[in-house]
Amino acid sequence: MMGAQWAVLVAAFLASAVEFVEAFTIVLVVGITINWRSALAGTAAAVLALVVLVGVFGTALVRYVPLDALRFVVGILLVLFGLKWLKKAILRYAGLKAMHDEEAIYEEQMAEMRARGEHHQHRVDPFGVATSFKSVLLEGLEVAFIVITFGSAANSISSAIWGALAACVLVVLVGALVRAPLQRVPENTLKFVVGIMLTSFGTFWGGEGVGISWWREDLFLPILVIFYLVVTGLLILWLRPYATPKSASLDAPGQSAEEALS
Protein backbone atom coordinates (compact mmCIF):
# COMPACT_ATOMS: atom_id res chain seq x y z
CA MET A 1 0.00 0.00 0.00
CA MET A 2 2.88 2.40 -0.71
CA GLY A 3 0.66 4.30 -3.09
CA ALA A 4 -1.95 4.90 -0.40
CA GLN A 5 0.73 6.08 2.02
CA TRP A 6 1.96 8.65 -0.48
CA ALA A 7 -1.59 9.74 -1.22
CA VAL A 8 -2.21 10.23 2.51
CA LEU A 9 1.02 12.20 2.89
CA VAL A 10 0.28 14.43 -0.11
CA ALA A 11 -3.36 15.03 0.89
CA ALA A 12 -2.38 15.90 4.47
CA PHE A 13 0.41 18.18 3.21
CA LEU A 14 -1.80 20.08 0.76
CA ALA A 15 -4.76 20.41 3.14
CA SER A 16 -2.48 21.56 5.93
CA ALA A 17 -0.71 24.06 3.67
CA VAL A 18 -4.04 25.72 2.78
CA GLU A 19 -5.25 25.89 6.37
CA PHE A 20 -1.92 27.01 7.85
CA VAL A 21 -1.60 29.80 5.27
CA GLU A 22 -5.03 31.06 6.37
CA ALA A 23 -4.12 30.80 10.06
CA PHE A 24 -0.76 32.48 9.41
CA THR A 25 -2.49 35.66 8.22
CA ILE A 26 -4.20 36.14 11.59
CA VAL A 27 -1.06 35.20 13.54
CA LEU A 28 0.84 37.77 11.47
CA VAL A 29 -1.72 40.47 12.31
CA VAL A 30 -1.39 39.70 16.04
CA GLY A 31 2.41 39.61 15.78
CA ILE A 32 2.64 42.98 14.06
CA THR A 33 -0.14 44.76 15.97
CA ILE A 34 0.47 43.48 19.51
CA ASN A 35 3.70 41.47 19.71
CA TRP A 36 5.24 38.25 18.49
CA ARG A 37 5.38 36.70 21.96
CA SER A 38 1.58 36.74 22.21
CA ALA A 39 1.15 35.51 18.64
CA LEU A 40 3.60 32.64 19.06
CA ALA A 41 2.27 31.67 22.51
CA GLY A 42 -1.26 31.33 21.11
CA THR A 43 0.04 29.40 18.10
CA ALA A 44 2.11 27.02 20.22
CA ALA A 45 -0.83 26.31 22.54
CA ALA A 46 -3.13 25.59 19.58
CA VAL A 47 -0.57 23.31 17.88
CA LEU A 48 -0.14 21.42 21.16
CA ALA A 49 -3.93 21.00 21.48
CA LEU A 50 -4.10 19.69 17.90
CA VAL A 51 -1.21 17.25 18.45
CA VAL A 52 -2.96 15.87 21.56
CA LEU A 53 -6.23 15.58 19.63
CA VAL A 54 -4.60 13.68 16.75
CA GLY A 55 -2.58 11.51 19.13
CA VAL A 56 -5.54 10.51 21.29
CA PHE A 57 -8.20 10.02 18.59
CA GLY A 58 -5.83 8.69 15.92
CA THR A 59 -4.33 6.06 18.21
CA ALA A 60 -7.72 5.07 19.64
CA LEU A 61 -9.27 4.64 16.19
CA VAL A 62 -6.39 2.58 14.81
CA ARG A 63 -6.16 0.37 17.93
CA TYR A 64 -9.77 -0.23 18.86
CA VAL A 65 -11.93 0.08 15.74
CA PRO A 66 -11.88 -2.74 13.14
CA LEU A 67 -10.54 -1.49 9.80
CA ASP A 68 -13.70 -2.37 7.83
CA ALA A 69 -16.01 -0.46 10.18
CA LEU A 70 -13.52 2.41 10.33
CA ARG A 71 -13.38 2.71 6.55
CA PHE A 72 -17.18 2.73 6.28
CA VAL A 73 -17.56 5.63 8.73
CA VAL A 74 -14.46 7.43 7.44
CA GLY A 75 -15.77 6.96 3.90
CA ILE A 76 -18.97 8.85 4.77
CA LEU A 77 -17.05 11.64 6.49
CA LEU A 78 -14.45 11.95 3.73
CA VAL A 79 -17.12 12.12 1.01
CA LEU A 80 -18.91 14.86 2.96
CA PHE A 81 -15.71 16.79 3.61
CA GLY A 82 -14.39 16.31 0.08
CA LEU A 83 -17.66 17.50 -1.49
CA LYS A 84 -17.66 20.55 0.79
CA TRP A 85 -14.15 21.53 -0.37
CA LEU A 86 -14.93 20.70 -4.00
CA LYS A 87 -18.08 22.84 -3.99
CA LYS A 88 -16.16 25.92 -2.83
CA ALA A 89 -13.30 25.30 -5.27
CA ILE A 90 -15.69 24.79 -8.21
CA LEU A 91 -17.62 27.99 -7.39
CA ARG A 92 -14.33 29.91 -7.23
CA TYR A 93 -13.00 28.43 -10.49
CA ALA A 94 -16.31 29.21 -12.20
CA GLY A 95 -16.11 32.83 -11.02
CA LEU A 96 -19.23 32.62 -8.86
CA LYS A 97 -17.32 33.09 -5.62
CA ALA A 98 -14.42 35.44 -5.01
CA MET A 99 -10.97 33.87 -4.69
CA HIS A 100 -9.59 33.73 -1.17
CA ASP A 101 -7.73 37.03 -0.75
CA GLU A 102 -5.20 36.86 2.09
CA GLU A 103 -4.21 40.51 1.60
CA ALA A 104 -7.84 41.67 2.01
CA ILE A 105 -8.32 39.49 5.11
CA TYR A 106 -5.04 40.83 6.50
CA GLU A 107 -6.17 44.44 5.99
CA GLU A 108 -9.58 43.76 7.51
CA GLN A 109 -8.08 42.08 10.58
CA MET A 110 -5.58 44.93 10.99
CA ALA A 111 -8.44 47.46 10.85
CA GLU A 112 -10.40 45.45 13.46
CA MET A 113 -7.39 45.35 15.78
CA ARG A 114 -6.85 49.09 15.42
CA ALA A 115 -10.55 49.75 16.01
CA ARG A 116 -10.28 47.78 19.26
CA GLY A 117 -7.44 50.09 20.29
CA GLU A 118 -4.84 47.32 20.25
CA HIS A 119 -1.29 48.60 20.11
CA HIS A 120 2.24 47.28 20.27
CA GLN A 121 3.32 46.29 23.76
CA HIS A 122 6.07 44.23 25.35
CA ARG A 123 4.14 42.00 27.76
CA VAL A 124 2.14 38.95 26.68
CA ASP A 125 -1.37 40.15 25.86
CA PRO A 126 -4.27 37.73 26.62
CA PHE A 127 -6.34 39.03 23.68
CA GLY A 128 -3.43 38.48 21.27
CA VAL A 129 -2.81 34.97 22.63
CA ALA A 130 -6.53 34.12 22.39
CA THR A 131 -6.84 35.47 18.85
CA SER A 132 -3.90 33.51 17.44
CA PHE A 133 -4.89 30.42 19.46
CA LYS A 134 -8.44 30.55 18.05
CA SER A 135 -7.37 31.05 14.45
CA VAL A 136 -4.76 28.25 14.49
CA LEU A 137 -7.10 25.88 16.35
CA LEU A 138 -10.07 26.52 14.06
CA GLU A 139 -8.04 26.14 10.88
CA GLY A 140 -6.10 23.23 12.35
CA LEU A 141 -9.23 21.30 13.31
CA GLU A 142 -9.95 20.55 9.66
CA VAL A 143 -6.34 19.40 9.25
CA ALA A 144 -6.59 17.25 12.39
CA PHE A 145 -9.78 15.70 11.08
CA ILE A 146 -8.17 14.87 7.72
CA VAL A 147 -5.03 13.49 9.41
CA ILE A 148 -7.07 11.31 11.79
CA THR A 149 -9.62 9.95 9.30
CA PHE A 150 -7.44 9.66 6.22
CA GLY A 151 -4.43 8.38 8.14
CA SER A 152 -6.31 5.81 10.22
CA ALA A 153 -8.36 4.45 7.31
CA ALA A 154 -5.20 4.01 5.23
CA ASN A 155 -3.53 2.49 8.29
CA SER A 156 -0.85 5.11 7.90
CA ILE A 157 -1.43 7.86 10.42
CA SER A 158 2.31 8.60 10.59
CA SER A 159 2.33 9.54 6.87
CA ALA A 160 -0.54 11.96 7.50
CA ILE A 161 1.24 13.50 10.49
CA TRP A 162 4.48 13.92 8.52
CA GLY A 163 2.57 15.58 5.68
CA ALA A 164 0.87 18.03 8.06
CA LEU A 165 4.11 18.78 9.92
CA ALA A 166 6.00 19.40 6.67
CA ALA A 167 3.33 21.89 5.58
CA CYS A 168 3.41 23.60 8.99
CA VAL A 169 7.22 23.97 8.89
CA LEU A 170 7.13 25.22 5.29
CA VAL A 171 4.44 27.86 5.99
CA VAL A 172 6.21 29.05 9.15
CA LEU A 173 9.58 29.28 7.37
CA VAL A 174 8.22 31.10 4.32
CA GLY A 175 6.08 33.31 6.56
CA ALA A 176 9.06 34.21 8.75
CA LEU A 177 11.06 35.16 5.65
CA VAL A 178 8.29 37.12 3.90
CA ARG A 179 6.58 38.65 6.96
CA ALA A 180 3.50 39.40 4.85
CA PRO A 181 0.31 37.55 3.93
CA LEU A 182 1.16 34.55 1.73
CA GLN A 183 -0.86 35.62 -1.29
CA ARG A 184 0.92 33.63 -3.96
CA VAL A 185 -0.05 30.24 -2.59
CA PRO A 186 -2.59 28.80 -5.08
CA GLU A 187 -5.11 28.11 -2.33
CA ASN A 188 -8.01 27.24 -4.61
CA THR A 189 -5.98 24.74 -6.62
CA LEU A 190 -4.77 23.09 -3.41
CA LYS A 191 -8.33 22.98 -2.05
CA PHE A 192 -9.54 21.50 -5.34
CA VAL A 193 -6.86 18.78 -5.37
CA VAL A 194 -7.55 17.88 -1.73
CA GLY A 195 -11.29 17.85 -2.43
CA ILE A 196 -10.76 15.40 -5.31
CA MET A 197 -8.54 13.16 -3.17
CA LEU A 198 -10.90 13.13 -0.17
CA THR A 199 -13.95 12.45 -2.33
CA SER A 200 -12.18 9.68 -4.28
CA PHE A 201 -10.81 7.91 -1.20
CA GLY A 202 -14.12 8.46 0.64
CA THR A 203 -16.06 6.90 -2.24
CA PHE A 204 -13.61 4.00 -2.44
CA TRP A 205 -13.53 3.16 1.27
CA GLY A 206 -17.20 3.99 1.80
CA GLY A 207 -18.11 1.79 -1.15
CA GLU A 208 -16.08 -1.08 0.28
CA GLY A 209 -17.88 -0.56 3.60
CA VAL A 210 -21.23 -0.75 1.82
CA GLY A 211 -20.19 -4.02 0.21
CA ILE A 212 -19.08 -2.95 -3.24
CA SER A 213 -16.11 -4.88 -4.68
CA TRP A 214 -14.39 -2.33 -6.89
CA TRP A 215 -13.19 -3.56 -10.27
CA ARG A 216 -9.40 -4.22 -10.07
CA GLU A 217 -9.56 -3.38 -6.31
CA ASP A 218 -6.96 -0.71 -5.35
CA LEU A 219 -6.26 0.06 -9.00
CA PHE A 220 -9.77 1.49 -9.24
CA LEU A 221 -8.75 4.47 -7.08
CA PRO A 222 -6.94 6.33 -9.90
CA ILE A 223 -9.99 5.69 -12.09
CA LEU A 224 -12.19 7.35 -9.45
CA VAL A 225 -9.77 10.29 -9.27
CA ILE A 226 -9.89 10.77 -13.04
CA PHE A 227 -13.67 10.39 -13.05
CA TYR A 228 -14.12 13.10 -10.40
CA LEU A 229 -11.64 15.37 -12.22
CA VAL A 230 -13.68 15.05 -15.43
CA VAL A 231 -17.01 15.57 -13.64
CA THR A 232 -15.81 18.64 -11.75
CA GLY A 233 -14.29 20.02 -14.96
CA LEU A 234 -17.67 19.66 -16.66
CA LEU A 235 -19.42 21.31 -13.69
CA ILE A 236 -17.03 24.28 -13.90
CA LEU A 237 -17.71 24.60 -17.65
CA TRP A 238 -21.46 24.50 -16.93
CA LEU A 239 -21.28 27.25 -14.29
CA ARG A 240 -18.74 29.57 -15.93
CA PRO A 241 -21.13 31.32 -18.36
CA TYR A 242 -23.22 32.48 -15.37
CA ALA A 243 -20.31 34.29 -13.71
CA THR A 244 -20.49 38.08 -13.69
CA PRO A 245 -18.08 40.55 -12.07
CA LYS A 246 -20.88 41.25 -9.57
CA SER A 247 -21.26 37.61 -8.55
CA ALA A 248 -17.51 37.18 -8.12
CA SER A 249 -17.43 40.15 -5.77
CA LEU A 250 -20.44 39.03 -3.72
CA ASP A 251 -18.16 37.77 -1.00
CA ALA A 252 -15.05 39.72 -1.73
CA PRO A 253 -13.13 41.93 0.73
CA GLY A 254 -16.26 43.19 2.49
CA GLN A 255 -17.14 39.71 3.74
CA SER A 256 -16.84 38.88 7.40
CA ALA A 257 -13.54 37.41 8.53
CA GLU A 258 -15.26 34.19 9.59
CA GLU A 259 -16.78 33.72 6.13
CA ALA A 260 -13.50 34.65 4.46
CA LEU A 261 -11.63 32.07 6.48
CA SER A 262 -13.94 29.29 5.34
Add this chain to the structure above:
Amino acid sequence: MNPILRGLKATYNFFAGDAILLVATAVAFVIGLLLVHALKAPNPLVAIIFVGCVVGGLALTLGRELRGRERQQ
Protein backbone atom coordinates in the same frame (compact mmCIF):
# COMPACT_ATOMS: atom_id res chain seq x y z
CA MET B 1 -29.41 30.12 20.88
CA ASN B 2 -29.40 27.08 23.16
CA PRO B 3 -25.82 25.74 23.67
CA ILE B 4 -26.80 22.23 22.50
CA LEU B 5 -28.32 23.61 19.31
CA ARG B 6 -25.22 25.77 18.81
CA GLY B 7 -23.02 22.71 19.21
CA LEU B 8 -25.14 20.73 16.73
CA LYS B 9 -25.05 23.60 14.24
CA ALA B 10 -21.26 23.94 14.58
CA THR B 11 -20.84 20.16 14.05
CA TYR B 12 -23.10 20.26 11.00
CA ASN B 13 -21.20 23.23 9.57
CA PHE B 14 -17.86 21.54 10.23
CA PHE B 15 -18.71 18.27 8.48
CA ALA B 16 -21.14 19.32 5.76
CA GLY B 17 -22.51 22.85 5.96
CA ASP B 18 -24.86 21.95 3.14
CA ALA B 19 -28.11 20.02 3.50
CA ILE B 20 -28.09 18.75 -0.09
CA LEU B 21 -24.59 17.27 0.27
CA LEU B 22 -25.57 15.68 3.58
CA VAL B 23 -28.76 14.13 2.18
CA ALA B 24 -27.06 12.96 -1.04
CA THR B 25 -24.27 11.27 0.91
CA ALA B 26 -26.75 9.63 3.27
CA VAL B 27 -28.88 8.46 0.33
CA ALA B 28 -25.79 7.04 -1.44
CA PHE B 29 -24.83 4.95 1.58
CA VAL B 30 -28.36 3.83 2.51
CA ILE B 31 -29.26 2.85 -1.06
CA GLY B 32 -25.87 1.17 -1.45
CA LEU B 33 -26.44 -0.93 1.69
CA LEU B 34 -29.98 -1.83 0.63
CA LEU B 35 -28.94 -2.82 -2.88
CA VAL B 36 -26.02 -4.96 -1.71
CA HIS B 37 -27.51 -6.65 1.33
CA ALA B 38 -31.30 -6.68 0.82
CA LEU B 39 -31.70 -6.86 -2.95
CA LYS B 40 -28.40 -8.61 -3.78
CA ALA B 41 -28.07 -6.27 -6.80
CA PRO B 42 -25.16 -6.80 -9.22
CA ASN B 43 -21.94 -5.11 -8.13
CA PRO B 44 -21.49 -2.76 -11.14
CA LEU B 45 -25.06 -1.47 -10.75
CA VAL B 46 -24.52 -0.68 -7.06
CA ALA B 47 -21.21 1.06 -7.85
CA ILE B 48 -22.80 3.22 -10.55
CA ILE B 49 -25.78 4.22 -8.35
CA PHE B 50 -23.46 4.89 -5.39
CA VAL B 51 -21.11 7.18 -7.33
CA GLY B 52 -24.11 8.70 -9.16
CA CYS B 53 -25.68 9.80 -5.86
CA VAL B 54 -22.43 11.48 -4.79
CA VAL B 55 -22.03 13.31 -8.11
CA GLY B 56 -25.75 14.11 -8.23
CA GLY B 57 -25.55 15.75 -4.80
CA LEU B 58 -22.66 17.94 -5.92
CA ALA B 59 -24.44 18.97 -9.13
CA LEU B 60 -27.68 19.69 -7.24
CA THR B 61 -26.06 21.92 -4.65
CA LEU B 62 -24.18 23.85 -7.34
CA GLY B 63 -27.44 24.29 -9.24
CA ARG B 64 -29.06 25.62 -6.09
CA GLU B 65 -26.18 28.12 -5.64
CA LEU B 66 -26.71 29.26 -9.20
CA ARG B 67 -30.44 29.78 -8.75
CA GLY B 68 -29.84 31.67 -5.49
CA ARG B 69 -27.39 34.02 -7.19
CA GLU B 70 -29.71 34.56 -10.15
CA ARG B 71 -32.49 35.52 -7.75
CA GLN B 72 -30.16 37.98 -5.98
CA GLN B 73 -29.31 39.78 -9.24
